[in-house]
Amino acid sequence: MTLMLASVLSREEAETALAYGADIIDCKDPARGALGALSLAQIKEIVAAVAGRRPVSAVVDLPHDAAHARQAFEEAIETGVEYVKFALPSTPDADEIIAALAPIAKRVKLVAVLFADLHPDFSRLPALAKAGFHGAMLDTAHKHNGRLIDIMTVGALSEFAASCHELRLAAGLAGALEPPDVPRLLVTGADVIGFRGALCEQGDRQGALSAAAVALIRDLIPTRPDVVEEMAAEWALIARGFIQPPGVDDTDCVFLHDYVLPMEVGAYAHEYGHTQRVRFNVDAEVTRAEISDDMRAVFSYDVIMDAIKMILASGHVAMVETIAERLAESVLLHERVRAVTVQVEKLDVAPGAVGVKIRRERHDHKRAVPD
Numbered sequence: 001m002t003l004m005l006a007s008v009l010s011r012e013e014a015e016t017a018l019a020y021g022a023d024i025i026d027c028k029d030p031a032r033g034a035l036g037a038l039s040l041a042q043i044k045e046i047v048a049a050v051a052g053r054r055p056v057s058a059v060v061d062l063p064h065d066a067a068h069a070r071q072a073f074e075e076a077i078e079t080g081v082e083y084v085k086f087a088l089p090s091t092p093d094a095d096e097i098i099a100a101l102a103p104i105a106k107r108v109k110l111v112a113v114l115f116a117d118l119h120p121d122f123s124r125l126p127a128l129a130k131a132g133f134h135g136a137m138l139d140t141a142h143k144h145n146g147r148l149i150d151i152m153t154v155g156a157l158s159e160f161a162a163s164c165h166e167l168r169l170a171a172g173l174a175g176a177l178e179p180p181d182v183p184r185l186l187v188t189g190a191d192v193i194g195f196r197g198a199l200c201e202q203g204d205r206q207g208a209l210s211a212a213a214v215a216l217i218r219d220l221i222p223t224r225p226d227v228v229e230e231m232a233a234e235w236a237l238i239a240r241g242f243i244q245p246p247g248v249d250d251t252d253c254v255f256l257h258d259y260v261l262p263m264e265v266g267a268y269a270h271e272y273g274h275t276q277r278v279r280f281n282v283d284a285e286v287t288r289a290e291i292s293d294d295m296r297a298v299f300s301y302d303v304i305m306d307a308i309k310m311i312l313a314s315g316h317v318a319m320v321e322t323i324a325e326r327l328a329e330s331v332l333l334h335e336r337v338r339a340v341t342v343q344v345e346k347l348d349v350a351p352g353a354v355g356v357k358i359r360r361e362r363h364d365h366k367r368a369v370p371d
């Protein structure tokens, strides 16, 4: 389950974030940069307003010397927050700083933030785990330099999440994210996705929080288990014929055509060690959207491109059939997709094109309905 973190700067904004379903209320002053800390008094006020309805996180500015660092964390803990985030420095003494925070990690969930646009050092992850940190979160330091997803590919973000999970660390992602990024990031397996700009009027992270924007992001992230149960109950009614399933027989086609990329592919010895051109044609049959021009109703072709890039990043694949199967499988991970046709062609083998075309259907579609 991926949680939605909403950065807020006041108790009023915290109420909006809560009302529209944020899972973690993150105290932050966006005017003071990517990890701008609020004052202790402001954090206390938000903690009091949230009153345990959801966990609250706060940012600590990491002072240079150890004594002041400990004091800053102690003060943050006293505010009653459940998570404390801080920017992990990329200085040579980072491992020492991490080790010095081990006693603090026993008392509060510590999250180290790594900035994707400042050459993050992923070799520090084991030290975080050793010191008992709760997790690591990627964010962007300079919001005008693009979204996290522009800086790191979905494949690289998935690797980050997997490395965290191997070390039993929670993995968080944030960084000028926009609504269309959400379905793309869900496949990374991140535990938390964090937002500020996307929750504000006109996407301005220093502007006011917008209830509609918070609701949109909430709807794009699969809901909490209790809501899933509610949906299951609705499916039960559908199964018994009490209510009609929404547009259950109607599909539209989202496609990616003539997408050509260089790829290491082929079973012959001479096909190893270099790339050849591979063309992708993908047609995804998706459940028809009820509302038009609304992100919530959309399965994006970006997701198909991401899936292809992830397969490419995994290295040499001997058979185009394997590529087609993997691609079909990852497109079908998205619930709106009912069936997918994937055509994968090698363009440099013969004067024309050679390859494979497969069609795969979602089999759990009917099984989602309880007996």
Ligand SMILES: O=C[C@H](O)COP(=O)(O)O
Pocket: 005, 007, 026, 028, 034, 139, 140, 143, 174, 175, 176, 177, 194, 195, 196, 197, 198, 205
């Ligand atoms: O912790 C999450 C952030 O506050 C993200 O802010 P942003 O979406 O404006 O980059």
